[in-house]
Amino acid sequence: MSLALPAPDMARAITRISHEILERNSGSESITLLGIPTRGAHLAARIAANIEAIEGRAVQHGTLDITLHRDDLRTRPPRALMPTVIPSLGVEGRNVVLVDDVLFSGRTIRAALDALGEIGRPQTVQLAVLVDRGHRELPIRADYVGKNLPTSQSQVVRVQFTELDGIDLVSIEDGATQ
Amino acid sequence: MKHLLSISDLSKSQAITILNTAEELARASDGPMKKLPTLRGRTIVNLFAEDSTRTRISFEAAAKRLSADVINFSAKGSSVSKGESLKDTAQTLQAMGVDAVIIRHSASGAAARLAESQWMSGAVINAGDGTHEHPSQALLDAFTIRRHLAHGGEDLAGLHIAIVGDVLHSRVARSNVLLLSLLGADVVLVAPPTLLPVGVESWPATISYDFDSVIPNVDAIMMLRVQQERMSDLFFPNSREYSRYFGLNSERMSAMAKHAIVMHPGPMNRGLEIAADVADSARSVIVEQVTNGVNVRMAILYVLLAGGPLEVGSN
Numbered sequence: 001m002s003l004a005l006p007a008p009d010m011a012r013a014i015t016r017i018s019h020e021i022l023e024r025n026s027g028s029e030s031i032t033l034l035g036i037p038t039r040g041a042h043l044a045a046r047i048a049a050n051i052e053a054i055e056g057r058a059v060q061h062g063t064l065d066i067t068l069h070r071d072d073l074r075t076r077p078p079r080a081l082m083p084t085v086i087p088s089l090g091v092e093g094r095n096v097v098l099v100d101d102v103l104f105s106g107r108t109i110r111a112a113l114d115a116l117g118e119i120g121r122p123q124t125v126q127l128a129v130l131v132d133r134g135h136r137e138l139p140i141r142a143d144y145v146g147k148n149l150p151t152s153q154s155q156v157v158r159v160q161f162t163e164l165d166g167i168d169l170v171s172i173e174d175g176a177t178q
Numbered sequence: 179m180k181h182l183l184s185i186s187d188l189s190k191s192q193a194i195t196i197l198n199t200a201e202e203l204a205r206a207s208d209g210p211m212k213k214l215p216t217l218r219g220r221t222i223v224n225l226f227a228e229d230s231t232r233t234r235i236s237f238e239a240a241a242k243r244l245s246a247d248v249i250n251f252s253a254k255g256s257s258v259s260k261g262e263s264l265k266d267t268a269q270t271l272q273a274m275g276v277d278a279v280i281i282r283h284s285a286s287g288a289a290a291r292l293a294e295s296q297w298m299s300g301a302v303i304n305a306g307d308g309t310h311e312h313p314s315q316a317l318l319d320a321f322t323i324r325r326h327l328a329h330g331g332e333d334l335a336g337l338h339i340a341i342v343g344d345v346l347h348s349r350v351a352r353s354n355v356l357l358l359s360l361l362g363a364d365v366v367l368v369a370p371p372t373l374l375p376v377g378v379e380s381w382p383a384t385i386s387y388d389f390d391s392v393i394p395n396v397d398a399i400m401m402l403r404v405q406q407e408r409m410s411d412l413f414f415p416n417s418r419e420y421s422r423y424f425g426l427n428s429e430r431m432s433a434m435a436k437h438a439i440v441m442h443p444g445p446m447n448r449g450l451e452i453a454a455d456v457a458d459s460a461r462s463v464i465v466e467q468v469t470n471g472v473n474v475r476m477a478i479l480y481v482l483l484a485g486g487p488l489e490v491g492s493n
Binding site for chain 2: 065068069073074076077081082114
């Protein structure tokens with residue numbers, strides 16, 4: 001196991017992403033943050049708290065479960081569904097920022113775009129991730145990246161949040177292919 | 179989990195998984211995501227060898243919301259009415275490449291026969307077999323009770339539920355007794371002795387012949403339909419007497435606890451087991467049961483069919 005992002009670096013990366021989102025969208029008014037459960041939802045909540053602290057007002061944020069839109073459902077036993085919470089203003093005409101912890105093959109994001117398309121037509125869709133570990137299988141890229149981590153296919157990137165795991169940490173573990 | 183044949187095959191955690199999945203699906207279909215791509219390309223057959231309105235339509239709606247292809251197959255107007263056996267029907271469906279069969283049949287055990295035989299390889303979902311079981315109805319009833327009375331809890335621990343009426347002919351009662359007690363509720367069956375099945379004392383429920391003494395102590399009252407079409411004998415003197423002792427009227431309803439709800443699996447005999455003003459009252463969740471039925475059946479289809487062909491399942 002190697003340590004990729006200890007807690008202070010992780011906090012700085014999230015703060016930077018928050019500022020970048022605000023800069024790109026000229027403030028928080030048009031933004032809707034949607035975290036992909038489980039850890040993307042926690043990351044979105046952190047970014048929302050940061051933006052609120054910077055701008056002094058709440059930002060629209062929620063969660064988007066993509067399980068029902070996955071293309072690999074048939075390859076595994078059924079997964080538990082997680083909550084989808086769309087904030088009050090919806091997604092129509094908004095600048096939606098999808099938030100996930102790790103960007104890997106890009107298939108989760110493809111499913112998220114499908115799920116989003118069912119809900120409405122955002123003005124733009126942007127993507128924020130804490131870690132980009134490469135090995136994309138689809139033409140998808142992130143707009144905001146906490147850290148680029150070169151990895152091999154067989155390694156596992158593990159993101160931990162205090163709310164879930166008792167610690168803030170990103171680590172790389174050698175293991176069987178995911 | 180490959181099939182859904184009986185509540186007795188379910189563990190508590192599997193039952194809760196289905197209810198939680200239904201909760202998320204309800205949220206998705208209440209909201210903007212009406213149609214989900216999850217079961218695209220799967221074929222589901224509704225094989226109904228006995229009349230049904232809401233169960234068949236409910237399963238059909240559930241399958242279509244998950245983008246499955248649905249074939250409706252009722253005994254009337256098919257070769258079943260020419261005397262084709264269940265085996266030949268099943269092999270025909272197998273030859274057409276069907277992923278799941280939802281079966282309603284007048285013979286108890288028909289769904290289990292279909293699942294255990296090698297006639298076809300798809301999943302089998304019991305939508306009511308004779309007087310045996312109706313698991314999807316029990317799951318939707320438990321879902322409705324949980325929404326109203328569990329205060330955010332996952333199971334039904336500490337709740338008291340009365341199931342009243344024609345228990346003898348009711349597959350709904352059997353499935354509900356098993357599921358509600360599995361989820362921790364106390365169930366009391368209220369019926370005339372003639373309408374209780376042999377062996378009911380071994381069910382995980384208490385038995386009462388006095389409806390009025392039960393009413394103030396329960397959180398939900400589930401009325402059962404008097405199944406006259408299955409009655410070859412005289413089970414009670416006349417319908418007026420039945421109504422007087424075991425019917426839910428507004429007078430009895432006023433003796434219920436303030437928070438208690440009234441349920442009925444439908445179709446109702448208004449005026450016999452339930453008075454019209456009770457069925458239409460604010461306490462009645464009968465229409466909501468139908469709505470919940472679609473979400474619970476979507477959850478059943480999701481849990482049985484969305485995963486891979488190799489069964490690694492939640493067992």
